Amino acid sequence: MTTKEATYTYALRLGDDALILGHRLSELCSRGPILEEDLALTNISLDMIGRAQALLKYAADTENNGNTEDDIAYRRAENHYYNHLLVEQPNGDFAHTIARQLLISVFEYLFYTELEKSRDENLSAIAKKVTKEVKYHMQHAIDWTIRLGDGTNESHKRMQTAINDMWMYSGELFEMDEVDQYLFREGVAVDLIPLKAHWQNRIQTVLTKATLVTPEDGYMQTGSKKGVHSENLGHILSEMQYLQRSYPDAKW
């Protein structure tokens, strides 16, 4: 493995998380029932698409075989997408959307804060921008988790169910494979092992404040770093790639 190859994969994985989550959130645009919340989720979705564009462009530049970030975003087969399983999970009811946002945004805040120190100047520059954005996403998710968890009986029950349902997708966030390890030794990638304790602390603090129970770490889903996905990704891609497939190579 060369640094170039590893960096390509690393940028692709981060870009795919942003691309797929951005798509999931965009499914909620204008779905109400609160205009203010429409604006918030659409804004988060917009940040995600912008982040995907920056990271996939860096992947394309690194690969340097003539593909653009758009080719990379829209033209791969399902088993060549490397987003975490968590971000491809369906929006479900609003509590599920918020639970997904809570688990991923606390992770991303900690992750990108570390990535700012990367020796790779491009990744470091992207990380600095992302950290600012994701701080807001995290606050949004925390506020809603507390509001719903510490709300009515019904909202409490739904929020707890949502956290329980999403939990088994959280273990994967901290897996390090050979790409992570290689780039960590090069001073490029983030060490995910110490991140896990920070993440658990923060999540537990929020859940306690929300009068919710932190689930035990039981069976955890895994596979995304090898391109193995739940059936959800297929549905997302068939929507995302619809235009590209209908008009292959349309130059307009």
Add this chain to the structure above:
Amino acid sequence: MTTKEATYTYALRLGDDALILGHRLSELCSRGPILEEDLALTNISLDMIGRAQALLKYAADTENNGNTEDDIAYRRAENHYYNHLLVEQPNGDFAHTIARQLLISVFEYLFYTELEKSRDENLSAIAKKVTKEVKYHMQHAIDWTIRLGDGTNESHKRMQTAINDMWMYSGELFEMDEVDQYLFREGVAVDLIPLKAHWQNRIQTVLTKATLVTPEDGYMQTGSKKGVHSENLGHILSEMQYLQRSYPDAKW
């Protein structure tokens, strides 16, 4: 008719245009095939939802019977929505989306520039913000119309078809009913009659530059000011109101 009643209806109509078009554009979020275009359309959608929020809040404040802008946005029956038929038309292929954007954004730019002079301070303040945003929407639509019209044979053909298909919804933009006339006499509303010639000039200039033919004014669809809509609105509302109907009065 009192000024208050007329102002409520006027704000509602303008808010509905933004709400419904914002929804239509949000359907395209993350549908590719170009990330840059995703960002552009999502940004325009976001402007629209923000505008809807401001105008429907003003309508709610004017009505002053306890309804919020969210109640107004999501809880009316279909025949109480007053958006123009143009904005509820389906996205179709990308050329149709752009044709709809061209016809409406040139209209809105001219309209809101005039509305800045309204004696109603709330409408004038909203108009000043909208004019800045819609100038960008208009430029985006003009650029794409020229790029597609003066592009390949295929893109030219599609763009001409799209303009032809959308044309019959443009006449309604300039209709004045008793609400418009009453508020125009009060110095609140925009006179739509002189606007038509300006609009036609601008549109013709763009279409000529795009090597496209400006359609003749033939049969024009009408009805929205009376709440009469094409079947498209029903589909939009069933999506928009889904959450509200599934969890009536959910307080979370």
